[in-house]
Amino acid sequence: MDSVYSDIDSNSCDFSYGAQSDDENSGSCSMRSESPASSCTGKPGSTSDSDLGGLLHLGGQGDVEQQQQKKKRRRGRARGDGTVIVVRKNRRVKANDRERNRMHNLNDALDTLRGVLPAFPDETKLTKIETLRFAHNYIWALSETIRIADLQASNKAAGRAPPVNGDMSLLMLPNLSCITDEKNPASEACSWTSSSSSPASSSSSPVYCTSNPSSPLGAQDYGFMQSDSIYGYHSHFVPVVY
DNA sequence: TAGGCCATCTGGTCCT
DNA sequence: AGGACCAGATGGCCTA
Numbered sequence: 001m002d003s004v005y006s007d008i009d010s011n012s013c014d015f016s017y018g019a020q021s022d023d024e025n026s027g028s029c030s031m032r033s034e035s036p037a038s039s040c041t042g043k044p045g046s047t048s049d050s051d052l053g054g055l056l057h058l059g060g061q062g063d064v065e066q067q068q069q070k071k072k073r074r075r076g077r078a079r080g081d082g083t084v085i086v087v088r089k090n091r092r093v094k095a096n097d098r099e100r101n102r103m104h105n106l107n108d109a110l111d112t113l114r115g116v117l118p119a120f121p122d123e124t125k126l127t128k129i130e131t132l133r134f135a136h137n138y139i140w141a142l143s144e145t146i147r148i149a150d151l152q153a154s155n156k157a158a159g160r161a162p163p164v165n166g167d168m169s170l171l172m173l174p175n176l177s178c179i180t181d182e183k184n185p186a187s188e189a190c191s192w193t194s195s196s197s198s199p200a201s202s203s204s205s206p207v208y209c210t211s212n213p214s215s216p217l218g219a220q221d222y223g224f225m226q227s228d229s230i231y232g233y234h235s236h237f238v239p240v241v242y
Numbered sequence: 243t244a245g246g247c248c249a250t251c252t253g254g255t256c257c258t
Numbered sequence: 259a260g261g262a263c264c265a266g267a268t269g270g271c272c273t274a
Contacts, residue, residue, distance in 0.1 A: 091260085092251090092252080094260095094261095095251095095252085095253095095260095095261085096250075096251060096252080098261070098262075099250080099251075099252085099262090099263090100249085100250070100251090102262075102263080103249075103250080104249095107248095107249095127246085127247065127248090128247085128248085129247095
């Protein structure tokens with residue numbers, strides 16, 4: 001894209017690259033020093049490495065020379081007008097600010113999502129990816145609960161026998177709570193159990209819900225394992241990592 | 243100390 | 259033209 005803005009951004013990148021005037025370099029550093037995690041203040045000269053690394057990445061292994069020529073051209077355009085540099089710097093600062101706010105909003109949304117997910121006993125904060133995967137499968141588990149409850153209700157209304165062992169048509173009440181797996185108190189080890197006054201079954205062979213093709217599970221994902229009960233009065237959904 | 247996670251900066255691209 | 263979105267790079271912090 002050849003928009004003016006892109007061109008400006010490219011030049012602002014060059015502020016911290018190689019043989020720049022002191023004004024240009026100080027401009028780049030002042031931008032970065034706004035945050036405590038500033039790479040400029042953290043490691044002198046790291047910005048050059050960053051920019052070069054980015055260009056190497058974008059250009060591929062064989063385009064280093066071409067990228068360097070591109071840099072030279074950009075640097076040549078960047079010289080001359082001090083007011084242009086100030087405008088570029090201001091726009092970059094504004095863009096950084098917007099990006100920071102955007103990421104903060106994203107993190108706020110993730111916190112909200114963590115708030116509606118079942119809490120872990122040890123108050124371990126889920127990472128971003130864990131939160132998303134956990135929410136994904138929590139929704140799936142709740143959907144299964146509703147589906148199964150509806151199925152059982154219809155079976156009961158029709159006077160049919162309860163489903164056989166291993167069938168996914170288990171009654172899993174939506175009133176789920178989180179309990180700790182003593183063997184693994186880490187974040188992966190939270191199991192959800194439905195609270196019910198009905199007696200628990202003594203089934204010992206767990207039924208893995210992931211066998212259901214409708215399960216949204218994928219690689220490196222959280223899943224749910226029904227750890228006991230045939231008819232689910234004490235069905236445990238145990239999050240597991242695959 | 244290596245690896246994971248995170249925040250931030252940055253340039254490119256798309257959209258309004 | 260400028261904002262939103264995205265992905266790569268980087269450095270800091272924490273933990274096993």
